[in-house]
Structure formats: structure tokens, C-alpha cells
Amino acid sequence: GQQLNQSPQSMFIQEGEDVSMNCTSSSIFNTWLWYKQDPGEGPVLLIALYKAGELTSNGRLTAQFGITRKDSFLNISASIPSDVGIYFCAGRDTGNQFYFGTGTSLTVIP
Amino acid sequence: DGGITQSPKYLFRKEGQNVTLSCEQNLNHDAMYWYRQDPGQGLRLIYYSQIVNDFQKGDIAEGYSVSREKKESFPLTVTSAQKNPTAFYLCASSNYRTGSNQPQHFGDGTRLSIL
Numbered sequence: 001g002q003q004l005n006q007s008p009q010s011m012f013i014q015e016g017e018d019v020s021m022n023c024t025s026s027s028i029f030n031t032w033l034w035y036k037q038d039p040g041e042g043p044v045l046l047i048a049l050y051k052a053g054e055l056t057s058n059g060r061l062t063a064q065f066g067i068t069r070k071d072s073f074l075n076i077s078a079s080i081p082s083d084v085g086i087y088f089c090a091g092r093d094t095g096n097q098f099y100f101g102t103g104t105s106l107t108v109i110p
Numbered sequence: 111d112g113g114i115t116q117s118p119k120y121l122f123r124k125e126g127q128n129v130t131l132s133c134e135q136n137l138n139h140d141a142m143y144w145y146r147q148d149p150g151q152g153l154r155l156i157y158y159s160q161i162v163n164d165f166q167k168g169d170i171a172e173g174y175s176v177s178r179e180k181k182e183s184f185p186l187t188v189t190s191a192q193k194n195p196t197a198f199y200l201c202a203s204s205n206y207r208t209g210s211n212q213p214q215h216f217g218d219g220t221r222l223s224i225l
Contacts, residue, residue, distance in 0.1 A: 003152060033213045042116075042200050042216035088152065090214070098143070098204075098214055102152040 006089050006101030013079055014109050021104045022073040023089035029099075031092035032065050032072035037103075038085045046087075047074070079108050113137065116201050116217035122225050123188065123195060131186045131220045133201035142184035143202040143214065146170060153200065159184055188222060196224050 006023045013019060023032070031050055035043035047058050049065035049072060056063055062075045072091070076083055089101040114135045123129045135142065141160045145153040155168030159178040173192025178184055184203075188195045199220045205212040 031213065035216075040219070040221070042218045045213055045215060048213045100153040
């Protein structure tokens, strides 16, 4: 099955810095999703995007649905220690199939 | 509260043994999914079901079996044919209707280990 190309694979940042990660696919999606997973837990939905060009915020998190419908990015502003975890992108194609990125591991240094 | 419940949280399997992982949802979602997650890797789809009494193989179905007798429940059996079952297993659900864009929601996972 298709795996989304998610980058970067890992990030080490200082507390207070902004973070940016992105996902690209080879096919068109009609939904983009961003999840956060803490160790030993299931992924939790952060932001859902449903329209090309859509820009949605959830607190310090902002995500955008790319105009081409083949990419999305997630920004985290003013990072804090509890932002640590693995962030996954996911997309839903026109056939209603879900695909997941390989994750971005975020470490925040106090 | 509505949600997805996976049990047990931790499970140990002996060689040659079948084990069953439970997944129950009270979100009234049509579709349910099972994923396998290995350390440092993304999610790989094992099986999914879009309606009761119907399910489809995902990318890594060999050595696994499922049933969908009720809308709320989608148990996964890891059979003795699965030679490398140690992993973190995640169950998810979503609404499935043509034109619906509803996202997947996940349970808290079951960690399976070999004794």
C-alpha cells in the first residue's frame, strides 16, 4: 500500500521554537489528517482538513491542505515540553482508503 | 463518553498459540480497522471492515484473522502462523459513507509480546 512521504523523520528543538513538518503523496487526497502519538498510546487526532487550500488552527497548531491536494504541512508555534511525541500525517483518497506517513519524532529541549 | 476501547493493554503469547485482541467502539461508526506498528515505523494496515459481516485484507493480513459480527466489535486474532507477532496493535474506526470525509479515531493500543 501507499506510504506517505513525511519529513523530517525527527526533530530536536529548543523550547519556544517553532516547528514545521510536511507530508506529500503521489495521489490526490480529499482529506488530510494530523495525529500525535505519545509512547504506548494510540494516535490522537489534532487537525482534520477537508478542502484544498484550507488552513486550520488548533491552539498553537496550524495545518494546511495543499492546493495540489497532494501535500499538507503542520506548524507548531512556541513549542513546549509536552509537545514531545510522534506526529503522523494521514490522507484519505477518492476511494475512501486511508494512508499514513511514517511519522516525525519531536524532541523539545527545555 | 464515546470512544474506542482496546483490551488487554498488554498481552503475551506462547509459541504456537492463537491470541485474540479486543476492539469495541460506541461511536456508531461503520468502518473499523486494525493496524500494526513496529518500533520507529508507521502504521501498516492488517484488516478493515466497512460494514457488519464484511471485511477486507490490508497490506499485511497473513497470519491474522478478524470477524465483524456486530457493528461495535472488531476482534483481531493473531494466529500461530504469524511468525513475528511482537508489535503494538492499534484499532481505529470511522464513519464510512460515500462522500463522507470523517477521520479515523484510534484506541489506546495493545502491546503483544512473545514469551
